[in-house]
Amino acid sequence: MYGMLTADRDLARAEIGTVTHFFADSVDGTRREPLPGAVNSVACWGDTATVRDEPARAAVTADGTRATPDAEGHDWGTVCPTDPDYRDKLLERLERVGAVGDVRLTTPGFPGASFCHCERCDREFAASDHEDRDTWRTAVIADFVAAAAERVEGDLLATLYPDPYPGNLRERAGVDPGSLAPFVDGFVVPLCGVGYGTTYWVESLARGFAHELEGLEPELTIQLSADGVDPDRLVGLTQQLEAHADAVVYGTYPADADTVKDVIRRVREGDTPSLTV
Numbered sequence: 001m002y003g004m005l006t007a008d009r010d011l012a013r014a015e016i017g018t019v020t021h022f023f024a025d026s027v028d029g030t031r032r033e034p035l036p037g038a039v040n041s042v043a044c045w046g047d048t049a050t051v052r053d054e055p056a057r058a059a060v061t062a063d064g065t066r067a068t069p070d071a072e073g074h075d076w077g078t079v080c081p082t083d084p085d086y087r088d089k090l091l092e093r094l095e096r097v098g099a100v101g102d103v104r105l106t107t108p109g110f111p112g113a114s115f116c117h118c119e120r121c122d123r124e125f126a127a128s129d130h131e132d133r134d135t136w137r138t139a140v141i142a143d144f145v146a147a148a149a150e151r152v153e154g155d156l157l158a159t160l161y162p163d164p165y166p167g168n169l170r171e172r173a174g175v176d177p178g179s180l181a182p183f184v185d186g187f188v189v190p191l192c193g194v195g196y197g198t199t200y201w202v203e204s205l206a207r208g209f210a211h212e213l214e215g216l217e218p219e220l221t222i223q224l225s226a227d228g229v230d231p232d233r234l235v236g237l238t239q240q241l242e243a244h245a246d247a248v249v250y251g252t253y254p255a256d257a258d259t260v261k262d263v264i265r266r267v268r269e270g271d272t273p274s275l276t277v
């Protein structure tokens with residue numbers, strides 16, 4: 001199955017491919033009306049606007065580093081996943097979006113291995129049955145995804161950070177695909193690159209995820225970028241991924257629409273481009 005991911009409402013309605021992922025809520029804090037019939041993507045705790053307005057809500061490390069766009073290794077702000085008011089509002093939002101179409105969760109998880117050590121997280125971990133902090137974090141995220149699944153009528157997809165090395169997602173983000181599998185219908189892995197001058201890493205990561213998710217029911221969607229990518233390269237890359245993924249979606253700006261349409265037509269027809277790598 002092939003489709004696209006876009007924040008452009010008109011383009012999203014153009015029905016390029018079989019499935020369209022639409023950015024309803026982005027990590028910068030932008031909120032858009034969800035689009036009927038699309039897979040509406042909702043950023044979970046990635047929310048730069050909230051963190052900018054209320055810095056105390058940001059996830060924090062034991063040494064006091066807050067998850068803001070200025071912090072090293074962070075491109076956006078991240079609210080602490082145990083913030084109860086934020087969690088309630090997020091679930092309400094998911095219910096509203098989930099009444100319109102399928103839902104994709106983006107940034108579900110803690111923003112790094114050293115998060116979160118706010119007073120509330122320390123307290124909740126101490127009061128929990130878990131002796132290991134990673135296990136506690138994994139339970140926090142799985143509980144949230146289970147609650148989200150109850151509120152979404154259609155399919156629920158969860159985005160995974162592109163690191164399939166066994167145990168790494170758990171350590172990084174508190175995300176354990178096996179724990180989420182009972183509640184989601186699919187996983188989405190973004191493997192975006194500028195121009196894809198090399199493609200071996202995309203195939204390697206996709207293969208890694210295919211192994212990591214083996215035996216789990218949810219389907220695997222790989223997200224690629226189309227911006228400025230040579231169409232032949234995109235066709236060849238997509239064909240390399242077909243053995244590992246159930247679906248491919250292309251991040252698409254209006255200017256790339258014709259390219260993506262053409263790439264999807266060519267992969268469906270089994271066109272073989274002559275790649276000069």
Ligand SMILES: [Zn+2]
Binds near residue numbers: 060081117118121
């Ligand atoms: Zn916290």
